[in-house]
Amino acid sequence: MAGKLKGTKETFYDRWVREVEQVPQIEGLFVKDINRVELLPWRRKGGNGIYINLAFQRVDDAHICEIAPAGALNPEKHLFEELILILNGKGATEIWNEGGEKRTFEWQEGSLFAIPLNCWHRHFNGSGSEPVRYLAITDAPFVLNRFRNLEMVFNCSFVFADRYDGSPDYFNAQGKEHSDAILETNFVPDVRTIPLVEDPHIRSHRFRRFLLAGGTMSVHISEIPPGQYRFAHRHGAGAHIIWLDGKGYDLTWETGTDKKHRIDWQAGTLTSPPDWWYHQHFNTGKTPARMLAFHYNIRVSEIKGDFREFVSSNNKKIPFDTEDPEVREAYRRELAKQGLSPNMEEIYRLEREDGSGSALSPKG
Ligand SMILES: [Fe+2]
Structure with missing residues (x-):
């Protein structure tokens, strides 16, 4: 269903997607099959991807990202929350607080995890022949439109030790x-x-x-x-x-x-x-x-x-x-x-x- 923002102005977040990220946005009420959506090069991420902004809202968003076989995305950190569902493939994520030790955990198709707030993270494809595709849901629209400052959102030095303590068993699936x-x-x-x-x-x-x-x-x-x-x-x-x-x-x-x-x-x-x-x-x-x-x-x-x-x-x-x-x-x-x-x-x-x-x- 073709979608347009109904009666809303372009937000800071939308300008960021268009001018800085330079990745297309899918809008409307649904995406029929996120496994088949065509993805385009995404320079900041170092992979291919697309933004998904459904339901005419800008509180949270979705994006799909693909990691090339034997490849890795660029390291990043940010002040918005991010939940990740692995759609296909297998690999690992390196995670660390600013100045802290790097930890790595592995995932596969069907795995679900969150990036602890403002943690550095880097995703690796564990296969040399198949790409990895994942779906991420974030509250980037809310956070970016609140601060309206990319330096604050993507380069804040604060360490949320209460969210991620660097423990080696943080991602061990025990709950x-x-x-x-x-x-x-x-x-x-x-x-x-x-x-x-x-x-x-x-x-x-x-x-x-x-x-x-x-x-x-x-x-x-x-x-x-x-x-x-x-x-x-x-x-x-x-x-x-x-x-x-x-x-x-x-x-x-x-x-x-x-x-x-x-x-x-x-x-x-x-x-x-x-x-x-x-x-x-x-x-x-x-x-x-x-x-x-x-x-x-x-x-x-x-x-x-x-x-x-x-x-x-x-x-x-x-x-x-x-x-x-x-x-x-x-x-x-x-x-x-x-x-x-x-x-x-x-x-x-x-x-x-x-x-x-x-x-x-x-x-x-
Ligand atoms: Fe509902």
């Missing part, structure tokens, strides 16, 4: 379990296969939430069983969803309008719901569909309150019993094309009984 299926960790080896857990508060909901590298951004995985869909909900801008497997579609629409945009998704589709737009996920495949959802600005102490309010507030969701009947009818027709049928009765019943209903992700 600290919290309630509500939250894992505080700095490295997830493979998001495609990590087991999910039942949410004790929202029955039928299987998910996992990660807090990485002491950051304010977070990530969760959520899975929609075959024959099921989520109720429509809305929230602030900044969520990015990458579908890891399965197939289905989203409906999304601006609050106060009837025009529903349908986005068909598959493994590799990236979407981002615009600020306060309703959106709803439908699984049309025969297998569970797993999404990885990145969120802007959630901290540990805020999760519970945010989560509860999100689930209980009818202002933010459309309960199944009040949704447009055409929504479920269209879903039934879509499944029937493949000889499948909806498996929603239990979900509807749970919502009627205690409001828990569908597997709802707080900002996915």
